[in-house]
Amino acid sequence: MSYNQNFVELNKKVHDRVSFDCGEESLNSFIKTQALRHKKAGVSKTMVLPAHQPLENRKYPIVSFYTVAPSAIKRNSLPIKLAKKLPQYPIPVFLLAQLAVHQKYQKQGLGKVTLINALNFLWKINTHISAYAIIVDCLNKNVEDFYAKYGFQILYSQKDTTRMFIPMKTIEKLFK
Numbered sequence: 778m779s780y781n782q783n784f785v786e787l788n789k790k791v792h793d794r795v796s797f798d799c800g801e802e803s804l805n806s807f808i809k810t811q812a813l814r815h816k817k818a819g820v821s822k823t824m825v826l827p828a829h830q831p832l833e834n835r836k837y838p839i840v841s842f843y844t845v846a847p848s849a850i851k852r853n854s855l856p857i858k859l860a861k862k863l864p865q866y867p868i869p870v871f872l873l874a875q876l877a878v879h880q881k882y883q884k885q886g887l888g889k890v891t892l893i894n895a896l897n898f899l900w901k902i903n904t905h906i907s908a909y910a911i912i913v914d915c916l917n918k919n920v921e922d923f924y925a926k927y928g929f930q931i932l933y934s935q936k937d938t939t940r941m942f943i944p945m946k947t948i949e950k951l952f953k
Contacts, residue, residue: 779829780840780882784894787812787823793836799877801916807875808842821846821874824898826891840882843895844875845902850912850942854932859944863909870942871899873913892927896943900952903945910942 787794787808794809812823823844827837849867852860873895878887899911913929915921921931921939929941 781827784824784826787825789813791837792825792827793832793838797839798880800880804875804877841878841887841891843891845899846872846874848872869908871908871911873911896948897952900948908945910944912940912942915939915941
C-alpha cells in the first residue's frame with residue numbers, strides 16, 4: 778500500500794482512525810479516541826500521513842501520525858549550563874506528545890520521516906511564537922534510543938518514563 782507525501786491535519790470525515798495499529802495500545806487508543814477531542818478542546822494538533830487508497834468505508838487509512846502541543850518546563854529541570862542563561866519563570870516548549878507508525882509501514886524509515894516532519898512543523902510555528910525546546914516523553918528504552926539518535930537529550934527520568942528535549946537552536950540548524 779502506498780501513501781501520500783504530505784502530512785495533513787486529522788479529519789474524522791476523511792481519515793480512518795479505527796484501522797490504525799502501531800503495536801502500542803496507548804498510541805492506538807489516542808488516535809482512535811482522544812486526538813479529535815484534544816483538537817476540539819484546543820490543546821493539541823494531530824497531523825497524519827494518509828495512504829493513497831481509501832478503504833471500503835471511503836476513508837483513508839493512517840500510515841503515521843504525530844501530535845504536538847504547547848507546554849512549559851521548570852528552568853531547574855534543564856542542565857545547569859543551559860538553565861543559567863534562562864529566566865526564572867516556566868520556560869515555553871513544544872511537546873511532541875505522540876508519534877507513531879502503523880505496523881504495516883514500520884522498519885521503512887517512516888519514523889524518521891514523521892519525526893522530521895514534526896520538527897519542521899514546530900520550527901515553522903516557532904517563527905511566530907518562540908519556544909526554547911521540543912520535549913518528548915518516551916514510553917520505553919527503544920523510544921528513548923530512537924530520539925537520542927536524532928539529537929534529543931535526557932531531561933530527566935521518573936518511573937517508567939524518560940523526558941527528553943532538543944533545543945530549538947539545534948532545530949534551527951536543521952531547517953535554516
